[in-house]
Amino acid sequence: MSGLFGVVSRRDCVQTLFYGTDYHSHLGTQKAGMVVLNSRLQRSIHDISTSQFKSKFIEELPKMKGTMGLGVISDSNPQPIIIASSFGNFALVTNGLLENKNELVAEIKSQGGSFSELSAGVINSTEVVGKLIAQKKDIVAGITSVLAKVRGSVSLLVLGNEGVYAARDHWGRTPLIIGQKSRTWVVASETCAFPNLGFTPVKELLPGEIVLLTKNGLQEKRSGRLQEKICAFLWIYTGYPASSYDGVAVEAVRERCGINLAKRDKIKADLVTGVPDSGIAHALGYAQASGIPYRRPLVKYTSGYGRSYTPPSQQIRDQVAKMKLIPIKDVIAGKSIVICDDSIVRGTQLKNQALEKLWHDGAKAIHVRIACPPLLFPCRYCLSTRTRKELAARRAIKKAYGSAGKKIPVAKLLDETTPEYQKMIKTICQELGATSLRYQSIKEMVKAIGLPRNRLCLFCWNGQEA
Ligand code: SF4
Structure with a gap:
């Protein structure tokens, strides 16, 4: 399980990114990361297995600058991953479980691909998703291909030069909700990140939907499906009490x-x-x-x-x-x-x-x-x-x-x-x-x-x- 948070603003977004990510701390116990885009992608990842997100990242805040960023709290792999692709560099965070990870890894290797982000000898699932995206002609085509190929589930956020792409998994098992405050847009796994940061929820992604958050607003890049299988366990245990999904x-x-x-x-x-x-x-x-x-x-x-x-x-x-x-x-x-x-x-x-x-x-x-x-x-x-x-x-x-x-x-x-x-x-x-x-x-x-x-x-x- 991971908690994802992304932000696009006309001003520096690091404070919003920090607190928005921190409000997902109940979704992971192992790794946390933030990445912002200024003239380059600036990333930080920490082990949070022995201390909380806030204490690990607070000292780095003054050094991070950018108007767009991603944050993640994860139970498994180190994230965000940065990929250099034929259509430019991008950063990526994911939430889900790749049931057919071995097949996907074999496919990438058979095409001459390799993996660098081994964690305890295990290939990083987020890197697998990043490599699949990079095989296509652009980010939207890459994400579309990932959503079709993955068995299990994957929802993800991608930070590119033009903004933050948000994509919900094919069956909508895990939620992604967009919030707005004036001309700043955020996307989160949990709406409990919104009220204290002043954001209002404006849209829940449909299963399989891809949206681009830019400084000028939202662009739908791929329409979603009406068929949904959202995780019932979110309401019973994993979700935060102050969150809502599908308006519930x-x-x-x-x-x-x-x-x-x-x-x-x-x-x-x-x-x-x-x-x-x-x-x-x-x-x-x-x-x-x-x-x-x-x-x-x-x-x-x-x-x-x-x-x-x-x-x-x-x-x-x-x-x-x-x-x-x-x-x-x-x-x-x-x-x-x-x-x-x-x-x-x-x-x-x-x-x-x-x-x-x-x-x-x-x-x-x-x-x-x-x-x-x-x-x-x-x-x-x-x-x-x-x-x-x-x-x-x-x-x-x-x-x-x-x-x-x-x-x-x-x-x-x-x-x-x-x-x-x-x-x-x-x-x-x-x-x-x-x-x-x-x-x-x-x-x-x-x-x-x-x-x-x-x-x-x-x-x-x-x-x-x-
Ligand atoms: S209901 Fe159970 S099996 Fe389905 S997504 Fe939630 S935790 Fe997983």
Whole structure:
């Protein structure tokens, strides 16, 4: 996953670029970069795995000058990439997952191409995209070719002499939104970058659409498609609460998820809480609909390490994660607690960082409520961090059914009325050590998002591509 930000202005854009990029820090933990165009492309890339974007880039700001630029926060490859092509130099940032990367690399190599941006021995996906663009006669032809060739998903921004090109992936899995303030234009993955910088959203790119932002305004370079499969998980977890996509606000969706969960529940509890931070809005919705007070048995200690801090080893990561949430015994002891979270990926964090602390401090009962159905498939389009066998639901199926579990149809695992679904949930609940566990259904999640089902990517849950 990456967060992209681009700006075109008649004045120096570096401050806007810096803050606009920083507002995407929740989308990546590994690398960050900025590039501006003055008489040349001026680029800076830093590792943000041990400190935040702001602290790495702030000292460089006085040295950067330019009226157009790109910024990126990335979970994987160093970006932006600069390519020298037959139609001039350009800089590029990307968001997505190239499922057929090996094929694309082989194609480029077979034509005599080579790669320079190896990171830990792995070819940089953004460089692959840049090389494909450079094969064509101009940037628009290059981007059009990339959108057609990539399996998986890629949205991208390209900085050339004439402005910033923005292109959304073929199915629109990841969003790109254009904002305007007077004669300055920005494009962002997240609209939470707009209000404090004074920008108003003016256009969301359609799937496959290419737009050029110039100092004189917007030019459509390729029209988009009406068929869309935008990532539903943006609203559930990955998006920032203050963002909107397709005009639908993340915070409002999360509250509706909590309301739905509460409406189907009959349990009596003393308090509702959310796993900080991503479970909080779901829990607020639950509290609102159930009438059970929202309280904070666990608070997050963020001083010194924010969400974008990723320590270098698994052991230290586990330790830091454990240190982040502090239990408040006075709120916990003797209480029956409903705890909401966005999703269960592996389940270990929820168990170790939340439930064990609540039990330790004397919780009487812990009812876990999850805002989306059990995750059954790793993402193919933008999140590279999960594997199928790591998923708590898959582990539970294996534990309950052994190798025969592989033959259970997905439809049964998504249908709350089937014995297979019930057994899977019971096994996950036991693994977590919870009193009870309920997930929201696909139908209710889609209803909470409020877009037609056929416009959403639901692959994480049903494994269906389109
Ligand atoms: S597979 Fe899941 S995370 Fe990936 S784009 Fe689809 S809904 Fe989003």
